[in-house]
Amino acid sequence: xxxxxxxxxxxxxxxxxxxxxxxxxxxxxxxxxxxxxxxxxxxxxxxxxxxxxxxxxxxxxxxxxxxxxxxxxxxxxxxxxxxxxxxxxxxxxxxxxxxxxxxxxxxxxxxxxxxxxxxxxxxxxxxxxxxxxxxxxxxxxxxxxxxxxxxxxxxxxxxxxxxxxxxxxxxxxxxxxxxxxxxxxxxxxxxxxxxxxxxxxxxxxxxxxxxxxxxxxxxxxxxxxxxxxxxxxxxxxxxxxxxxxxxxxxxxxxxxxxxxxxxxxxxxxxxxxxxxxxxxxxxxxxxxxxxxxxxxxxxxxxxxxxxxxxxxxxxxx
Amino acid sequence: xxxxxxxxxxxxxxxxxxxxxxxxxxxxxxxxxxxxxxxxxxxxxxxxxxxxxxxxxxxxxxxxxxxxxxxxxxxxxxxxxxxxxxxxxxxxxxxxxxxxxxxxxxxxxxxxxxxxxxxxxxxxxxxxxxxxxxxxxxxxxxxxxxxxxxxxxxxxxxxxxxxxxxxxxxxxxxxxxxxxxxxxxxxxxxxxxxxxxxxxxxxxxxxxxxxxxxxxxxxxxxxxxxxxxxxxxxxxxxxxxxxxxxxxxxxxxxxxxxxxxxxxxxxxxxxxxxxxxxxxxxxxxxxxxxxxxxxxxxxxxxxxxxxxxxxxxxxxxxxxxxxxxxxxxxxxxxxxxxxxxxxxxxxxxxxxxxxxxxxxxxxxxxxxxxxxxxxxxxxxxxxxxxxxxxxxxxxxxxxxxxxxxxxxxxxxxxxxxxxxxxxxxxxxxxxxxxxxxxxxxxxxxxxxxxxx
Numbered sequence: 228x229x230x231x232x233x234x235x236x237x238x239x240x241x242x243x244x245x246x247x248x249x250x251x252x253x254x255x256x257x258x259x260x261x262x263x264x265x266x267x268x269x270x271x272x273x274x275x276x277x278x279x280x281x282x283x284x285x286x287x288x289x290x291x292x293x294x295x296x297x298x299x300x301x302x303x304x305x306x307x308x309x310x311x312x313x314x315x316x317x318x319x320x321x322x323x324x325x326x327x328x329x330x331x332x333x334x335x336x337x338x339x340x341x342x343x344x345x346x347x348x349x350x351x352x353x354x355x356x357x358x359x360x361x362x363x364x365x366x367x368x369x370x371x372x373x374x375x376x377x378x379x380x381x382x383x384x385x386x387x388x389x390x391x392x393x394x395x396x397x398x399x400x401x402x403x404x405x406x407x408x409x410x411x412x413x414x415x416x417x418x419x420x421x422x423x424x425x426x427x428x429x430x431x432x433x434x435x436x437x438x439x440x441x442x443x444x445x446x447x448x449x450x451x452x453x454x455x456x457x458x459x460x461x462x463x464x465x466x467x468x469x470x471x472x473x474x475x476x477x478x479x480x481x482x483x484x485x486x487x488x489x490x491x492x493x494x495x496x497x498x499x500x501x502x503x504x505x506x507x508x509x510x511x512x513x514x515x516x517x518x519x520x521x522x523x524x525x526x527x528x529x530x531x532x533x534x535x536x537x538x539x540x541x542x543x544x
Numbered sequence: 545x546x547x548x549x550x551x552x553x554x555x556x557x558x559x560x561x562x563x564x565x566x567x568x569x570x571x572x573x574x575x576x577x578x579x580x581x582x583x584x585x586x587x588x589x590x591x592x593x594x595x596x597x598x599x600x601x602x603x604x605x606x607x608x609x610x611x612x613x614x615x616x617x618x619x620x621x622x623x624x625x626x627x628x629x630x631x632x633x634x635x636x637x638x639x640x641x642x643x644x645x646x647x648x649x650x651x652x653x654x655x656x657x658x659x660x661x662x663x664x665x666x667x668x669x670x671x672x673x674x675x676x677x678x679x680x681x682x683x684x685x686x687x688x689x690x691x692x693x694x695x696x697x698x699x700x701x702x703x704x705x706x707x708x709x710x711x712x713x714x715x716x717x718x719x720x721x722x723x724x725x726x727x728x729x730x731x732x733x734x735x736x737x738x739x740x741x742x743x744x745x746x747x748x749x750x751x752x753x754x755x756x757x758x759x760x761x762x763x764x765x766x767x768x769x770x771x772x773x774x775x776x777x778x779x780x781x782x783x784x785x786x787x788x789x790x791x792x793x794x795x796x797x798x799x800x801x802x803x804x805x806x807x808x809x810x811x812x813x814x815x816x817x818x819x820x821x822x823x824x825x826x827x828x829x830x831x832x833x834x835x836x837x838x839x840x841x842x843x844x845x846x847x848x849x850x851x852x853x854x855x856x857x858x859x860x861x862x863x864x865x866x867x868x869x870x871x872x873x874x875x876x877x878x879x880x881x882x883x884x885x886x887x888x889x890x891x892x893x894x895x896x897x898x899x900x901x902x903x904x905x906x907x908x909x910x911x912x913x914x915x916x917x918x919x920x921x922x923x924x925x926x927x928x929x930x931x932x933x934x935x936x937x938x939x940x941x942x943x944x945x946x947x948x949x950x951x952x953x954x955x956x957x958x959x960x961x962x963x964x965x966x967x968x969x970x971x972x973x974x975x976x977x978x979x980x981x982x983x984x985x986x987x988x989x990x991x992x993x994x995x996x
Contacts, residue, residue: 246585266588273577274570274593281598323812330810440596441564447598 258294259459267446277404277425282448285492292426296383305385306371308392320368362413381421390429404442464500474511491523499523513538555735559607561600633710640691646717661686667732680729772845775983825856831921833863833894839950843920844882861885862899863892897931904934911941919947923963930962939969948976
C-alpha cells in the first residue's frame with residue numbers, strides 16, 4: 228500500500244512559500260489546480276490539519292493527494308475505506324501466527340525455565356514476564372494508519388472514500404486526526420514525530436459526522452470551468468490539438484447542463500481526449516462523437532438520450 | 545481585527561453555518577498565516593476552515609460578500625467653486641471632526657467613524673426589521689451628526705449668504721450620510737437578523753395544522769418541505785445508529801472453539817455473536833383524496849423522505865382506488881414524485897372500502913409478522929362500506945397497524961368518519977395534524993414497532 232517516494236520534482240522555489248508557488252508546483256507535477264484548491268491545501272500544510280475533499284466522482288480528489296505527495300517528495304500511504312473496515316485492518320493487528328509459534332517453542336522450554344524457581348509464586352512471576360513479550364513491537368503488524376504515524380519524516384496519508392466506512396470507524400479516526408496519535412492498549416500511546424499530511428475524500432454517500440468535519444479543513448472541488456478544463460486536458464493528454472481540446476471541452480460542458488444520470492466529470496473528459504487522440508481525430512465530427520460516446524457517458528439511458536441530439540449539441544457552441 | 549472576525553462568525557452562525565469555538569480558532573490561525581492583504585486568499589482561507597459542506601460554502605460566500613462589502617462612499621461632488629475647502633470653512637467646522645472629514649473628502653475617515661459609531665450604537669444586535677429606523681438614527685447621532693446640523697444652522701445665519709456654500713455642501717453630505725447609514729443598518733439586519741427570523745418561521749410552521757383551511761401558504765411551502773425533509777433525515781440518523789449499535793454481541797463460544805481447532809486448541813481468533821437484524825419493513829398507505837388535500841402533499845413528502853431512509857418500504861397511495869407508488873417515489877425527485885402521484889389518483893372521492901380491497905387483492909401477500917403498516921388518512925369513507933373485514937385481516941397479519949389521522953380525535957366517528965371503527969384494528973391510532981406531531985409519532989413507530 229505504500230508507494231515509494233518518487234524523485235522529488237526539482238523545484239528551485241519552495242512550493243509552500245505561497246499559494247501561487249503551490250499552484251505552480253502542482254502544475255509542474257501535472258495537477259492544474261484552481262486558486263481555491265491551492266489555498267485549502269496551503270492552509271492544511273500551514274495549520275497541520277487534515278483536509279476533507281468532497282466532490283462528485285472523477286473531479287480529481289484522489290489525484291490531488293497523489294500529486295501533493297509527488298510535489299513534496301513524501302511517501303504516500305493510502306487507505307481505502309469500505310463498510311466494515313475496522314481497527315485491525317486500519318491501525319494494527321497482532322501477528323497471531325508468530326505468537327503461536329513462539330508459544331509452541333516456549334512450551335518446550337517451559338520446564339527448563341521454571342525448574343529452578345524456588346516456589347509457585349516465583350514461577351508465576353516469571354510467567355508474567357513472558358506474557359508481556361507477546362504484546363510487544365516485534366509481534367505488531369502495522370496497518371496504514373500506524374504506518375503513517377511512524378513515518379518519521381512525514382508522509383501523505385490518503386484516507387479514500389471515508390464516507391463508505393461506518394460511523395464507529397469515523398469516531399475512531401477522530402483521535403488520529405486531531406492529535407496525530409493512537410493508543411494501543413498493550414503498548415500505550417504512539418504519536419507521530421512529524422504529523423502526516425492527511426487527505427480524506429468523500430463522495431457524499433452519507434453525511435459525515437460533525438465531529439469529523441470540525442477537525443478537518445473543507446474543500447469542495449466543483450466541476451471545472453471550460454478554461455480550466457482545457458488546461459487540464461492539455462496537460463494530461465500531450466500532443467492533443469488545441470482545436471480538438473476546445474471543441475471537446477465545450478461539448479462536455481454542454482452535456483453537464485443536461486439532465487443526465489451521471490454527468491461526465493474531468494476524468495471522463497481526459498479519457499475521451501485520450502481516446503480521440505488514439506483515433507487520430509483533429510476535430511469533433513458527429514460520427515466520431517457517436518462512436519465514442521460510451522467513454523464519457525456511463526449509463527445506457529444517458530447514451531440513448533444523447534445519441535440522437537449529437538449534431539444539435541455540436542452546433543450549439 | 546479580532547473583533548471583526550468575531551462579528552463575522554456571528555453573522556455566519558445567523559446564516560446557519562455552524563462555527564464552533566474550535567473552528568473559530570482555526571480561522572484565526574489561518575488568517576494569521578494569510579494576512580488581510582489579499583482578499584481572495586483571505587476569503588478562501590476562511591472558507592476552508594469554516595464552511596464544511598457545499599451548501600455551507602454557498603452561504604459562506606453570501607455572508608462574506610455582504611459582511612465585507614465596503615462600497616466606497618460616493619465621491620464628494622466636484623463642484624466648480626470647491627476644489628479645496630477654504631480656510632474660513634475649515635475654521636467653521638473646527639468643532640466637528642466628521643464635518644472636517646466630509647469637507648476634506650476623507651472617505652476612509654468617514655467609514656471608520658461609522659464603524660466605531662455602529663459598535664457604540666449596538667447595530668449588530670439588530671433582531672427585527674422594525675428596529676432599523678431607530679438604529680439608523682442612533683448610528684448617525686453617535687457619528688456626531690448633531691454637530692454638523694449646528695454648523696449648518698450657523699452658516700445659514702451668516703450675513704449676505706456668505707455661509708450658504710458651506711451649508712449647502714454639508715447639507716448634501718448629511719443626506720449622503722443618512723443614505724449610507726441606512727444601507728449599513730440594512731446590511732447588518734441581513735447579516736444578523738435573517739437567521740433568527742427564519743428560525744421563528746420554521747418553529748411556527750412545525751406547529752401549523754396541516755389540514756387547516758386553505759392549506760399551507762405557497763410562500764411557506766418550500767420552507768415546510770425542507771422542514772419535513774430535515775425531520776426525516778434526523779429520524780434516519782437516529783434510527784440507523786440504533787441498528788448499528790445492535791450489531792455488537794457477546795462472545796460466541798461455539799464458533800471460537802471451532803476456529804481454535806486450527807491452532808491446536810488455542811483460541812487465537814475470537815468470534816462474536818452477531819445479532820441478526822431483521823430489515824425493517826414498512827408498508828405505508830397514504831390518502832390523497834379531496835378531504836385531506838391540504839395535508840396530502842406533506843404526508844407524501846414525508847412518505848418520500850421515509851422511503852429514502854428506510855431500506856425496505858413499500859408505499860401506496862389511494863383516493864378512489866389504490867396504487868403502489870414505490871416506483872414513482874424512487875424514480876423521481878420529491879416534487880416530481882408528489883406531482884405524479886397526485887396526477888394519477890389525487891383529489892378524487894375517497895373510497896376506503898374499494899381501496900382496501902385493491903390492497904387485499906394485490907398486496908396482501910407482502911404483509912407478514914415483520915411488517916408494520918402505517919396509514920395516513922382521515923378515515924372519511926363517504927358513507928361507503930368501510931370493509932372492516934379487510935382491516936381485520938391486515939391487523940391479524942401484520943406486526944403492527946398504525947393510523948395517523950390529521951383530524952383531531954374529537955372529530956373521529958362524526959359525519960362520514962369511520963375512524964372509530966378502524967381504530968379498533970389499529971395498535972396505535974393518533975392524531976397527527978402538525979409536522980411536529982408527525983415526527984414524534986414516526987419516531988415512536990420506528991422505535992417500538994419496527995423490529996431491530
